[in-house]
Amino acid sequence: MNNLFEIAEACLHNPSIDEKLVLTHHAKSLLDEGQLDFTSCQPVQAINQVKFPQKPILQAPRYMPKRNLTSQDGVIAFFHAIAHVEFMAIYLAWDLLYRFRGLPGQFYQDWLCVADEEAQHFELLRQHLRRFNVEYGDLLAHGGLWDHAVETAEDLLARLALVPRCMEARGLDVTPGIIAKFTAKGDEAGIAILTRILTDEVKHVERGSYWFKSICGQQGLEPETQYRSLISQYYRGGKPKGPFNRDMRKMAGFSDAELDWLEAG
Numbered sequence: 001m002n003n004l005f006e007i008a009e010a011c012l013h014n015p016s017i018d019e020k021l022v023l024t025h026h027a028k029s030l031l032d033e034g035q036l037d038f039t040s041c042q043p044v045q046a047i048n049q050v051k052f053p054q055k056p057i058l059q060a061p062r063y064m065p066k067r068n069l070t071s072q073d074g075v076i077a078f079f080h081a082i083a084h085v086e087f088m089a090i091y092l093a094w095d096l097l098y099r100f101r102g103l104p105g106q107f108y109q110d111w112l113c114v115a116d117e118e119a120q121h122f123e124l125l126r127q128h129l130r131r132f133n134v135e136y137g138d139l140l141a142h143g144g145l146w147d148h149a150v151e152t153a154e155d156l157l158a159r160l161a162l163v164p165r166c167m168e169a170r171g172l173d174v175t176p177g178i179i180a181k182f183t184a185k186g187d188e189a190g191i192a193i194l195t196r197i198l199t200d201e202v203k204h205v206e207r208g209s210y211w212f213k214s215i216c217g218q219q220g221l222e223p224e225t226q227y228r229s230l231i232s233q234y235y236r237g238g239k240p241k242g243p244f245n246r247d248m249r250k251m252a253g254f255s256d257a258e259l260d261w262l263e264a265g
């Protein structure tokens, strides 16, 4: 299999975790070797065809227990939760490039590179959990991480605003504080994984900002007005809550005006 969209469909429609990881790295290798075919021949299947593994069992966020990093159980619950975020990020990257066709080749290359990095993040966390004799799927997981994908399945600008520029951007706000907690505990392995993820996530959000602005420009839309309007339309509660990491978000393509609007409560 060397067609990007066939591989994307296989990753989205096959619930197997290991096959998804192998296929994702396979696609990235084909890209690096110049062997990846970007021809779009088959129709896009509806988003309700996407299949997830039987485990972890998903739970409404309000029922998820509070995590306390002072106990080992809390640390395990934290890494399991982050592993789930990264696992879902593999799906989100694949779905973004699968569902929206007719864009420049660089768009597809960018999101394939993101999918490949999300797979690496997930593998690092799965390996880390195994040091505690815990497998991904042993604990319950947050059931809301696919909602924005479904809601924005027909609208590329809304998808970019809500997934890279809202969900992923949240990681830039919260991860530095979590790294500080692991630093205080002297947990070198945890610090290394979280630092690696944070470094890559700045790039993912930056690609989201880049494509958001580029596609707004093609459609003659003003990106900052469009961002405010899409977040207000799709984000439950109207706007994500801060505090926001202004420095990292600016590196990732947010403008001062967008950050002022987000912070304005």
Ligand SMILES: [Fe+2]
Residues within 6 Å of the ligand: 086, 089, 117, 118, 121, 197, 200, 201
């Ligand atoms: Fe990630």
Ligand SMILES: [Fe+2]
Residues within 6 Å of the ligand: 089, 114, 118, 168, 200, 201, 204
């Ligand atoms: Fe990411």
